[in-house]
Amino acid sequence: MRRLSELGNLAADAIEGDTVAFISWYTDGRLLTASQPFRVLTGFTVDLLESMKWPDSFGTRETVSLVREAMRALDKGEPAYKGAGVLVKPDRSLVPVQLFIHKYCPGEGEEPYYYSFIVDTTERRQKEDTDRESKELLQMVMDNVPQRIFWKDLNSVYLGCNKHFAVAAGVGTSERIAGKTDYELAWTREEADAFRRDDREVMDNDRPKYHIIEPQLQADGTHSWLDTNKIPLHDERGNVIGILGTYEDITERMRTEEALRQSEEKLKLAVDGSRMGMWDWDLVTGTLTWSDRCKEIFGISRDAEISYQVFLETLHPEDREPVDRDVRNALDHKADYDTEMRILWKDGTIHWATAKGRGYYDAEGKAVRMSGMTVDITDRKRVELALKKREADLLFSQRIAHIGSWRWNKHTGEDEWSDEFFRILGFEPGAVKPCYKLFLSMVHPGDVELVMRDAREALAENRPSSLDYRIIRRDGALRYVHVEAVRMVVDSRGRPVGNFGTIQDITDRKQVELSLEDAKVQAEMYLDLMGHDINNLNQIAMGFLEIALETLPPGSPAVEYILKPLDALKNSSSLIQRVKKLQQTREGGLPLHQLNVGQLLAEVLTMYDDIPGRRITIKTAIDCNCIVVANDLLRDVFQNLIGNSVKHSTGPVTILVSAENVREGDRVYCRVSIEDNGPGIPDKLKKSLFDRFRKGAKKTSGRGLGLYLVSSLVEIYRGKVWVEDRVPGDYTMGVRFVVQLPIVSC
Known part of the structure; x- marks a missing residue:
């Protein structure tokens, strides 16, 4: 009973003032926890507490010395300390308090800390003779704090609680909790077992247990989630005599956290879908953390260790200094970080990324953290x-x-x-x-x-x-x-x-066009001159020669001398007519129409049935009746080629004229070949045979003008003409001219 009585006296002492406060701290004074009553008691807000240290920032010089002395005593293994002190509020007003100081030593590798219940003893000093009022005050305080508060003995039997706990447990009022166990209250047996296991762990180990997240069935049948803290209670000799527990109903918080978790999962899906990489840089420890996607963007394996130096080394050498400067400027000026960079993968390929981030700062304005995202823009950059x-x-x-x-x-x-x-x-x-x-x-x-x-x-x-x-x-x-x-x-x-x-x-083109126009006018003038004046002179000369021929007696040697110039003049007139017809064809004056190649060749060949003074043998192999698109000058093409075989040979000559259908690709052509066994044409002359009057061609004699006209006409007919040896590789065995024209029908 004495021990319970002592616990009662202790609780009475703790609530003698207007409020009960709880605080815990590390050896260097950093605060671990500070309860709401403590903040009310001292008048310091949460933001202010973040940068304060206990006890230096809170008490008078004597109180600071008292607390430090108690900490030294606890370090030596002495029992919990109880003493009076004075706290200084922000407005410099003083608050007399009672301090109950303990030390908690966790397992190996964990930092020990101290904790204390602090009671404002201002009014207790005026009413310390009224124990009843103190107890009522304690109950009132506990009943008005939002947390559920309870305490038990060594057997986990309830000794007391506040009204919020009594309602949740289903006993109605705090007076009715004493002597009951968890099995007699509203929660399930499984929950009761779990509660008692935690009690036992705290008391057996003499070590607090904080933030136990656990479910609890309420008296009204609803289910709640609790955030429970349990600390061992000690007598004056430091012996564990029970536990003190507090918990908050965090059901709404859990729902919020679950909603946040789901939101984060959705965000992760969105980030993964957008191919963004996330990163976080702890500037205090220097730890740089990258998401898997971020490592993928930089061409780094997922298990690779990351540091700021590693990050810089992945960049293109020309971008390392500018990017580092952008990071430093953003942190120094508290500005958003936004930059583009080239990444040099290990395989030598260059990739592009954009990075955005923001710095976070402590109360003194020092940068402590920077986080952001990186997006692969390689495809976009390549397009740009x-x-x-x-x-x-x-x-x-x-x-x-x-x-x-x-x-x-x-x-x-x-x-x-x-x-x-x-x-x-x-x-x-x-x-x-x-x-x-x-x-x-x-x-x-x-x-x-x-x-x-x-x-x-x-x-x-x-x-x-x-x-x-x-x-x-x-x-x-x-x-x-x-x-x-x-x-x-x-x-x-x-x-x-x-x-x-x-x-x-188009100045250059225009000047060429003007020059060509002038040349065309001159050419037409020369053609006019040749077609009229020279042709008229030829006709006059032929007339006089024919008269002279008629005056000569038969068998006169002079006949041959008259026939040769007469034949030359006829060829000259014929050539003039061909040139005029070629010009008319090019200008559209002689329209193209369908012609039968076989019939046309038969007509041309009749002209060479009997050539005086020559033994000419003409053979044919015309195996087609092809229709092509041309005009009457096609006759001149064949006449010129056959006539050349006659004119440019001496003695007996054999001429073979053939025609056949050939296919090249998806087109069918009529191929006409005219070959002879005359002297042939050397290879060096074949290349320029059709180019006498083309730009850059030198003047030649012999077949020049006639073959140029042949080539020009065949080109107008959308065909082609070429020359080759009759016997491949031996031009002295004769020549073959080939004309190939597209067929309309056969």
Whole structure:
């Protein structure tokens, strides 16, 4: 009974004042816990307590010495200490208190700490003769704190509780709890067993047990979650005589934590889905923690050790110093950290990432932590770099091709010109402000009306514009330009919003076109001269030769001398007619139509049935009746090739004319071959045989003009012509000309 009485006296002493406070602290004064009553008693808020130390920040000099003396005594193994002291409140007012100081020594590797119940003894000193009032005051205090409070003896039999505990236990009032065990209260037997096991552990080990999270069935049938603290109670000699327990109903907190857990899981899913990596850097310990995704972004294995130095070493050498500077600046200036970086993987590949973070600071403003996220932007960066390269390539291409681009914004009235646009106008890029009026002022006066009329009509008809005209640069240089504009760009309501297009410097092309036009005029003049005047002279000469031929007696040696120039004049007239027909064909004057190649060859061959003074053998192998698209000059092609076999040979000659169908890819062609066993053509002449009048070709004699006409006509007919040895590898055995034309039908 004495011990219980002592416990009662102890409790009475502890609640003598207006409140009961509980505080625990480490050897260096750092606070471990400080109860709400303690904060009420001392007048210090939670924020202030974070940076304070016990007892230095709370008591008078004498009280500080008292507490330190008690700590030294407890360190020597002496029993719990009880003593009077004075606390100093923030307003410098003094509070007399009773201190009950204990020491808790945990297991190996854990830091020991001290704890104390602190009672305001201001009023107790005035009423210490009234034990009854003290007990009532204690009960009142316990009944009004939100925590459930109880205490038991060594057998886990309840000695007392506050009213909140009594209601939860189902006994109604605190007076009715004494003498009961957990098995007699509202909770389940399993819960009662668990409660008593914890009691036994605390008392047997003489060691508090904090934050026991456990379920409890309430008297009203509801289930609650508790956060329970149990500490051993000691008599004056330090012997364990029971336990003191407090707990809070944390059901709502648990629900909130569960909701938070689910929210965090959802956040994790979102982070994983967005391919973000999370990181946290403890600046006090230097520990850097990365999520698996973060390590993946940096090309590091999941089990790799991470440090700030390792992080810097993963970066591209050129980015290490700038990124480190960004981190330091963010921490020094308490600013958000936001940077881009290149990551150099071990396989040599470069990856891009963006990192964002924020620093956290202690009460003194010192950075203690930094956390954030990293996102892999390699794909985006590659696209950006590709776009930049394309833009650079476009600018380069525009400069090479002398093509500039422009854009007009109707809403702002502003024009945009590319660099090459400026250069075409004779300006350095950006030297003047782009403006349509400036551009129009540079248009040649003779072309201004044309340009403005075309612009008005294109806008009115909503059509693209394409126009060639002249501009005059500021230095007086005349340039020709080709300007393209798309249709007016309109919004969803059909309202014009702007326009864009290109400008190309075509001065060189225009000068070539003008030169070609002059050359064409001269060529037509020469063709006119040859086709009329020279041909008329040929006709006059042939007329006189034919008259002279008629005056000669038969068998006269002079006949041969007249026949040769007469034949030459006829060939000259025939050639002139062919050139005129070729020109007409190119200009569309002799339209193309369908011709039967077999029939045409048969007609041409009749011309060589009997050639005076020559033994000509003509063989045929015409195995097709092909229809091609050409005109009557195709006859001249075959005549020229067969005639060459006759003219460029001496003595007997055999000519083989063949025609067949051949397939190349998905097209069918008519291939006509004309070969002879004459002197042949050396390989060095074959390459330039058809190029007598092409650009750069040297003047040649013999077959030149006729074969050039053959080649030109076959090209117009969408075919091709070539020459080869009749006997492969031996040109002296004769030559073969091949004409290949696309077939319409057979």
